[in-house]
Amino acid sequence: MAATLDDYEVIATIGTGSYGTCKKIRRKKDGKIMVWKEMEYGSMSENEKQMLVSEVNLLRELRHQHIVRYHDRIIDRNKTIIYIIMEYCQGGDLASIIARHRKDGTHVPEDFAWKILIQTTLALKECHRRKNGKAVLHRDLKPANVFLDMDSNVKLGDFGLARVLHHETSFAQTYVGTPYYMSPELVNNMSYNEKSDIWALGCMLYELCALTPPFTASNQSELNRKIRIGDFPRLPPQYSMELDMMIRKLIQVEVAKRPSIGSVLADALIQSKMKILN
Numbered sequence: 414m415a416a417t418l419d420d421y422e423v424i425a426t427i428g429t430g431s432y433g434t435c436k437k438i439r440r441k442k443d444g445k446i447m448v449w450k451e452m453e454y455g456s457m458s459e460n461e462k463q464m465l466v467s468e469v470n471l472l473r474e475l476r477h478q479h480i481v482r483y484h485d486r487i488i489d490r491n492k493t494i495i496y497i498i499m500e501y502c503q504g505g506d507l508a509s510i511i512a513r514h515r516k517d518g519t520h521v522p523e524d525f526a527w528k529i530l531i532q533t534t535l536a537l538k539e540c541h542r543r544k545n546g547k548a549v550l551h552r553d554l555k556p557a558n559v560f561l562d563m564d565s566n567v568k569l570g571d572f573g574l575a576r577v578l579h580h581e582t583s584f585a586q587t588y589v590g591t592p593y594y595m596s597p598e599l600v601n602n603m604s605y606n607e608k609s610d611i612w613a614l615g616c617m618l619y620e621l622c623a624l625t626p627p628f629t630a631s632n633q634s635e636l637n638r639k640i641r642i643g644d645f646p647r648l649p650p651q652y653s654m655e656l657d658m659m660i661r662k663l664i665q666v667e668v669a670k671r672p673s674i675g676s677v678l679a680d681a682l683i684q685s686k687m688k689i690l691n
């Protein structure tokens with residue numbers, strides 16, 4: 414029995430992303446709190462709609478403890494809106510957490526940073542695990558796409574949708590955010606690869622601790638220059654040399670020297686931290 418809109422009631426609007434609106438909803442039959450993301454597809458061409466269908470099908474396949482769980486989709490053909498129903502992450506997103514610490518002049522605890530690093534790496538490993546020969550690269554790893562559940566466990570969200578948005582007709586095409594986490598290979602117009610997600614992971618961890626991205630500039634060409642050089646300040650003094658060194662391994666200009674997902678997870682220090690976490 415396919416879900417319909419009146420199986421749910423809208424509780425609140427959480428926010429508007431580059432693809433549409435995210436609302437907090439309650440499933441009537443059992444009161445379960447979830448979210449749905451509304452995407453208007455009326456302005457999409459046939460092949461863009463096909464892309465959307467395949468992206469949603471990929472989302473359905475991804476089942477992992479650190480990836481936002483997809484539950485269902487409802488299509489309203491009259492309004493040409495697709496509603497993608499997903500698990501609700503009570504802890505919000507990392508972007509909000511960084512903004513709050515910046516406002517309060519406080520820093521996230523080091524153990525929290527290690528936890529986010531480990532759990533996001535585990536989520537990326539699942540994405541990179543070949544899915545019938547098709548790697549689901551995240552392409553848009555950033556604090557606003559990393560959510561937390563009620564126990565502050567990572568729930569990686571919103572990918573795949575990022576890819577759909579690079580279709581020519583959506584307003585999202587006009588770049589909404591500065592690509593602070595763009596890797597050197599992308600700046601040099603080389604192809605996006607699994608290690609581009611590792612670079613972004615390093616940038617995200619750096620920003621979580623330093624409360625500012627490793628590379629900032631007032632224009633794209635200045636930002637590109639800094640990214641190509643790859644120099645950035647050490648983490649604030651309250652963070653250990655080990656964490657600073659780990660982040661420097663991830664934010665490595667040379668792709669070949671940048672660790673793979675597997676080697677990050679095999680790192681002795683990460684292994685020891687994982688034991689404490691679980």
Ligand SMILES: CN(C)CCCNS(=O)(=O)c1cccc(Nc2nc(OCC3CCCCC3)c3[nH]cnc3n2)c1
Nearest residue numbers: 427428429430435448481499500501502505506508509
């Ligand atoms: C944009 N943010 C800085 C502030 C906006 C609002 N705060 S917040 O930190 O996202 C926040 C607060 C409380 C709960 C949740 N839970 C949540 N949010 C999702 O997406 C949020 C949406 C993503 C696109 C942009 C708009 C917001 C989820 N997607 C799948 N499960 C989700 N669970 C999020």
